Amino acid sequence: MLQALGLALAPGMPALVRAGTAQQWPQALAVPGGVARLSLGPAAERPVVHAGDIPVLVLGDAIEWTAIVGIPLAAPTGEAEVTVQAAPTAPARRVAYRVAAKQYREQRLTVAPRTVDLAPEDLARHERERAHQQHVMATFSTPLPEGLQMRQPVPGRRSSSFGLRRVFNGQARNPHSGMDIAAATGTPVAAPLAGRVIDVGDYFFNGGTVWLDHGGGLLSMYCHLSRMDCQVGDVLRTGDAFCRVGATGRVTGPHLHWGVMLNRTMVDPALFLPA
Structure with missing residues (x-):
């Protein structure tokens, strides 16, 4: 067939x-x-x-x-x-x-009501930010990465696994599209792979956020940051510190949300890490 x-x-x-x-x-x-x-x-x-x-x-x-x-x-x-x-x-x-099929677990979280039932002005802000980030996520650049093995960007326990079906204040939302790593506010975050900073911002849901471009549609994002020690255009080597863990945006406590994207699709960061 x-x-x-x-x-x-x-x-x-x-x-x-x-x-x-x-x-x-x-x-x-x-x-x-x-x-x-x-x-x-x-x-x-x-x-x-x-x-x-x-x-x-x-x-x-x-x-x-x-x-x-x-x-x-x-x-x-x-x-x-x-x-x-x-x-x-x-x-x-x-x-x-x-x-193949994969069943992801469910996670129930309690957060500030204003981050679940959005006021009109917050919804308008989110829509503007989403349009901007769609543009960021469409980045496809050269040179292509020489290797794809990554290092965990911050030491700590992986406090929430990729793909969890999220329920905030009893309301189902999109699945969790990154890896959460528990770490104290102010902990330095290091580039898991060489890349270029393509976006730095403060977003409604994600809080302080940085996007890195590793080439060929391979991007990574870092959310809920307390500090961003970089600017668009900075070129980073693997291991360079460029931001710090925080608890900004929609969170229940300080941690790093780390996302990895291929062809505009969020994928499990664990697949890029040694066991």
């Missing part, structure tokens, strides 16, 4: 690069909120890959190219696909992969 539609599939689970190969980052986990590593085979030039109309990070060399695809938390289970163009004049082909 899929072959009849022109999808590139091999026996078993095709183009999916299975986990278990030596130290591949991010780890492959083809579930909602996870990452698919799709083998594209050899090509003289780097193929251009899209998930829908969104560009996808492609790494490798002429012998073997791999698409690193972020899978949305809202993705349905079953077959998904990307389109691949090997050269500007070449016809696009489709590469399919399978998204």
Whole structure:
């Protein structure tokens, strides 16, 4: 059936690069909120890959190219696909992969009522901020990252896992799209991977926030900060401190909310970290 539609599939689970190969980052986990590593085979030039109309990070060399695809938390289970163009004049082909089911736990939190039932002025502010951050999240730059293994940006206990279904004051909201790390206010936050600062702001829900661009649509965000010791355009090396943990925005206490984005999709940061 899929072959009849022109999808590139091999026996078993095709183009999916299975986990278990030596130290591949991010780890492959083809579930909602996870990452698919799709083998594209050899090509003289780097193929251009899209998930829908969104560009996808492609790494490798002429012998073997791999698409690193972020899978949305809202993705349905079953077959998904990307389109691949090997050269500007070449016809696009489709590469399919399978998204497996994953059940995320539920978390109930009590926060300030004004951060759940928004007043008109707060709602208007949130809408403006969301439009701005959509622009930030569309960043797709070069050079591409040389490696994708990250370091945890701040030491501490991971106090809330990625993908939790959040219920604030009894009202269901979007799933948790990052990793929460418990740390005291003022604790320095270090860049988990070399990157460039592309946004610094104070947002209604996220509080003090910094976005880093690591290249090729790989972005990371840091929220609820007490201090931002950087400005847009700063270039950071892995391990450079650039902000400090806080308790700003919609929070129950001081911690770092760390998010990782691929092709405009928030994915589990744990997949980029050593076990």
